[in-house]
Amino acid sequence: MQMPAARFLSVLSLALAAAASAHAEQVSVAVAANFTAPMQKIAAAFEADTGHKAELSFGATGKFYAQITNGAPFQILLSADDNTPAKLEREGKVVANSRFTYAIGTLVLWSAKDGYVDDKGAVLKSGDFKHLAIANPKLAPYGLAATQVMDKLGLTATLQPRFVQGENIAQTYQFVATGNAQLGFVALSQVMVDGKIAQGSAWQVPADMHEPIRQDAALLETGKGNAAATALMQYLKGDKAKGIIKSYGYSF
Structure with missing residues (x-):
């Protein structure tokens, strides 16, 4: 007795899926x-x-x-x-x-608050914040890039007492997202959805301000x-x- 074509195709599809699964790693x-x-x-x-x-x-x-x-x-x-x-x-x-x-990657200075970070990062010079979050520069390249930016701006000595240091860029983001830090240097990928900053305000740091x-x-x-x-x-x-x-x- 011949198997109907639709059922044959269904059985063949299941067999192929099972074969692929058997070889999946x-x-x-x-x-x-x-x-x-x-x-x-x-x-x-x-x-x-x-x-x-x-x-x-x-x-x-x-x-x-x-x-x-x-x-x-x-x-x-x-x-x-x-x-x-x-x-x-x-x-x-x-x-x-x-x-x-x-x-x-692209580094951004980000705040969860709308309008808090301007599009040139001048907020860093205003000093109108208590904590600035950065990732540990010894472990996280985005943290190292953040220190290079502050060095270039001549603000490292001024801002260092305000640093809140995350073990990695995910923890750094959490410091800012929860308000434990008013702003911080994070990865653009963490705050971008469909090509836009999903929440808050940000300065996209020019690429020539830190090593690629x-x-x-x-x-x-x-x-x-x-x-x-x-x-x-x-x-x-x-x-x-x-x-x-x-x-x-x-x-x-």
Whole structure:
């Protein structure tokens, strides 16, 4: 007895899905905190398109470096800088020639209050605030960029007593969002939705006021031979991932 065409196609579809699932793998990814929102979207699209699952951990790049050198089982690093992946490659922990820049970050001075931060950052000179949040410059590249901006403005000594330091850029954002700091230096991706500042007021810091925040991806030696890791590295270079990345204010 011949199977009806519609049922045959349904059974074939289920069989193909089961086969794909059987070959799907999982990859453990260490993700810089500033890249949380875009990477969550990319991971969902990646799983839908490939069947592979990306298990994401978010945090400060400096902490991830320490964890990786101490044997943490991450297979891909999405760093907030380009120095850390390069250093790990020199130390033999990154697959040679796997590194590439997946995004260039943008630093903003942000307040949760409307009209509080002007479009040139002059509020920093007015001194009309109690606390200024920055990420730990020893661990977070966005924090380092913030210190470079203040150095360039000649305001470091004046503002330093007002610093509230976050362990990473996510915690720094929380300080400002909750009002524990009136303003702070955060990543544009944290406050941008559909090409606009979603809440409050911000000064987009000119790129020439700090070193470029080149964010590199690297395939770690622990991910060598993992099909999901290889697939994700390629997926990050594709149009769908790039579209998501660009929508959060990053450039390439």
